[in-house]
Amino acid sequence: MKEGSGMSTYLLNDRFVKEDEITVSIEDRGYYFGDGVYEVIRVYGGILFTADEHIGRLYESASKIRMDLPYGEEEMKAKIEQLVKDNGIIEGHVYVQATRGAAPRVHQFPGEGVVPVITGYTKAYGQGAEPAETVSLKSVEDIRWMRCDIKSLNLLANVLAKQEAHEHGCYEALLHRGGTVTEGSSSNVFGVKDGVIHTHPVSNFILNGITRRVVMECCEELGQPVHEQPMALEDVYTMDEFFMTSTTNGIAPVSAIDGRQIGDGRPGPVTKALMAAFDKKLPAPVASK
Known part of the structure; x- marks a missing residue:
């Protein structure tokens, strides 16, 4: 199958189905309460990147909300790999989520016999224009809940922040709690000052991004100094x-925050070095047969 061609295959619980076979109950707790967790895994050259880390975090998030998934991590990985293969994804990503299941609407957990609902799909990236060399950010007050370390379906605050950034012509929102920078609405953020990287430490106030973890590994390998301590919003403008x-x-790379140019507006030497180190960690394309 060519990338993006034909009718796509989806994951529904333990089965692979076509779109016209998908049914999800109106009583699914994901609809009622956002009672579930999810992951997005990047595909480079037909290969899942950092799949083990993403799947591990999915199960960690599920555990944190006291939800037992119906099968283990290895089976989940096998199903996701099969989904990528069946859909012929070369460049793209996989989205997978798990809700607590379908049950009459009550706030407390449903009784025994209610099984989590797992769904997954792939998205192919087209051959369109290259992404912009840099992006701009808009600062937005972080109004999310206190467990941002859980990759949950409760994303309304993230959506509102991203929309505010979009309305100001910016790519991403830079979240802050009373002037203390946390992360982006769907990203982690890093500032560089005098050759030292500054970023929020891992805590309940941020999601420990998988790409963030890879970047931290790159920093260690490069001997790049990193200061994991919350940044003040007023300080990011002078990075x-x-x-x-x-x-x-x-x-x-970020060129501007709140309309204020960062550095000379172009990717700096530390960012460039990390981008090169990150690229070296990407999987080699699957050899064509």
Whole structure:
């Protein structure tokens, strides 16, 4: 199958189905309460990147909300790999989520016999224009709940922040709690000052991004100094460099925040070095047969 061709295959619980076979109950707790968790895994050259880390975090998030998934991590990985293969994804990503299941609407957990609902799909990336060399950010007050370390379906605050950034012509929102920078609405953020990287430490106030983890590994390998301590919003404007990280964007240099140019508006030397180190960690394309 060519990438993106034909009718797509989806994951529904333990089965692979076509779109016209998908049914999800109106009483699914994901609809009622956002009672579930999810992951997005990048595909490079037909290969899942950091799949074990993403799947491990999916199960960690499920455990944190006291939800037992119906099968283990290895089976989940096998199903996701099969989904990528069946849909012929070369460049793209996989989205997988698990809700607590379908049951009459009550706030407490449903009784025994209610099984989590797992769904998954793939998205192919087209051969369109190259992404912008840099992105701009808009600062937005972080109004999310206190367990941002859980990759839950409760994303309304993230959506509102992203929309505010969009309305100001910016690519991403830079979240802050009373002037203390946390992360982006769907990314982690890093500032560079005098050759030292500054980023929020891992805590309940941020999601420990998988790409963030890879970047931290790159920093260690390069001997790049990193200061994991919350940044003040007023300090980010004077950073020499700034960049964001996410599964779908990798490392994205930031040219401006709130309309104020960062450095000379172009990717700086530290960012460039990390981008090169990150690229070396990407999987080699699957050999064509």
